[in-house]
Amino acid sequence: MALPTKDIFLRSPYWLTIQETDLDFVLCELRIWTGLLSAEPVLADIKLRSTALNDITSIDIAEFARDFIEVTFSGTAESNAVFISYQLQHFTAGVIDPLPAKEAKVYLTGFDGYGTFQDGVNFSWNKQVMISDTNITTYADTNISIPVKQNLLTGYTLYEFAAGYGGNYSAFRTVTGLFPTETTSDMIVQVDTSYIGTYASKIVFEFSQGQDETVYIDYADCNVFGNTFVYFVNRLGCTQTMSFFGKTDVNMDTSSNKYTRNIIENGDYDPTRHQSFVLNKNGKISLNLNTGWRQEEENDTMIEMMLSEQVWIQIESDKLGVGWLPKTNTTWTVPVNMVSEKTLIKNKVNDKLINYSFSFEAAYDWINTVR
Numbered sequence: 463m464a465l466p467t468k469d470i471f472l473r474s475p476y477w478l479t480i481q482e483t484d485l486d487f488v489l490c491e492l493r494i495w496t497g498l499l500s501a502e503p504v505l506a507d508i509k510l511r512s513t514a515l516n517d518i519t520s521i522d523i524a525e526f527a528r529d530f531i532e533v534t535f536s537g538t539a540e541s542n543a544v545f546i547s548y549q550l551q552h553f554t555a556g557v558i559d560p561l562p563a564k565e566a567k568v569y570l571t572g573f574d575g576y577g578t579f580q581d582g583v584n585f586s587w588n589k590q591v592m593i594s595d596t597n598i599t600t601y602a603d604t605n606i607s608i609p610v611k612q613n614l615l616t617g618y619t620l621y622e623f624a625a626g627y628g629g630n631y632s633a634f635r636t637v638t639g640l641f642p643t644e645t646t647s648d649m650i651v652q653v654d655t656s657y658i659g660t661y662a663s664k665i666v667f668e669f670s671q672g673q674d675e676t677v678y679i680d681y682a683d684c685n686v687f688g689n690t691f692v693y694f695v696n697r698l699g700c701t702q703t704m705s706f707f708g709k710t711d712v713n714m715d716t717s718s719n720k721y722t723r724n725i726i727e728n729g730d731y732d733p734t735r736h737q738s739f740v741l742n743k744n745g746k747i748s749l750n751l752n753t754g755w756r757q758e759e760e761n762d763t764m765i766e767m768m769l770s771e772q773v774w775i776q777i778e779s780d781k782l783g784v785g786w787l788p789k790t791n792t793t794w795t796v797p798v799n800m801v802s803e804k805t806l807i808k809n810k811v812n813d814k815l816i817n818y819s820f821s822f823e824a825a826y827d828w829i830n831t832v833r
Contacts, residue, residue, distance in 0.1 A: 473576035573699025708752025
C-alpha cells in the first residue's frame with residue numbers, strides 16, 4: 463500500500479461534499495490510526511450519517527480525527543501525525559434494496575495544523591518543507607532543525623556561506639538515497655542545520671517529484687543575552703524551533719485563597735497567630751523573551767507561534783538565577799503557555815529594526831500538586 467498523497471490539517475474542518483440526483487443520505491466509515499500504514503483497523507472507529515438537502519450533503523471528518531492526535535515533545539520533535547481512511551456509501555431516496563455499494567477507500571495523512579479563513583475550504587499545502595517562512599534567523603553557532611515531509615524526500619545538501627567580497631555558498635554535507643517509511647512516527651523528519659561543528663546558511667532539499675526547496679539561515683552574532691529555544695506546533699502541525707537571543711526576564715507569580723478565622727479562646731487570643739489565614743498558595747514562573755533582531759519575512763512564524771496550542775521552552779539551567787531547574791542539567795525543557803494575546807506586527811518601513819517581545823507562563827505549578 464502506497465503512502466497517502468493527500469494531507470489534511472485537523473484544527474480546521476475538512477469537508478467531504480457529495481452531490482447527486484435524488485440523494486437521500488450518506489454513510490461514512492472512518493478509520494483513524496497511528497503506527498504502520500498496514501495496521502489499519504478492520505472495523506470502523508467512527509460511523510457517520512449525513513442527510514442530504516436538495517441532493518447535497520457534507521461531512522466534516524477533521525474534528526473526529528483530531529481526537530486521535532496527542533502532541534508530545536521531550537526535547538526531540540516527533541511527527542504527531544495520524545493515518546485516516548474513509549469510505550462512503552450513497553443512498554438514493556426510495557431505494558433500499560439492493561443496498562448501494564460502498565465506494566473505494568480514500569487514504570489521508572492528518573496533522574494537527576490549520577488553514578486560515580483566507581485559505582478557504584479544505585486548505586492544502588503544496589510544499590514538502592513544513593514551515594511557512596523559509597528565511598530563518600537564529601543565534602550564532604547553534605543548531606536548529608527543519609521539519610520536512612519524508613514521503614518524497616530523496617536527499618538534501620547543507621551549504622555554508624563564504625564571507626567577504628564575492629562570497630558564495632560551499633557545500634559541506636550531502637545526504638542522498640533517502641526513501642520513505644510507512645509509519646506515522648516518520649511522516650516528518652527533522653533535518654539539522656549543522657554537521658560536526660559547521661553551520662549551514664542554506665539547505666537545499668531534493669524530492670522524487672516536484673521542484674527542489676531551499677531554506678536560508680541567518681546567524682545573529684550577538685552573545686550578550688545568550689540563547690533560548692522555543693518549540694511550538696506550527697500551522698502545518700509540525701514542531702518548529704525558534705531561537706530567542708534577546709533579553710530574558712523571569713517573574714514569579716503567586717496565587718492563594720484567604721479567609722478570616724476566629725482565633726479567640728477562653729475570652730483571649732494569641733497575637734502571634736494568623737487571623738487572616740492563607741490556603742492553597744502556589745506559584746508559577748513566567749518569562750518575558752525577546753526575539754532579537756529579525757527579518758520581516760519571519761512575521762508569519764511569529765503569528766503561528768501565538769496561535770500554537772503547544773509550546774515548550776528549552777533554557778540553560780544557569781540562566782534564570784533561580785532554583786527553577788535541576789542543577790544537574792545543563793538544559794531543561796519546560797512546557798509553557800503563551801500569555802501574550804496581542805502583538806503589533808512590525809515591518810521595515812514603520813519599525814526599521816524588528817524585535818518582538820513575548821510573555822510565557824509555565825504550564826504547571828511551582829509546588830507539585832499532581833495527584
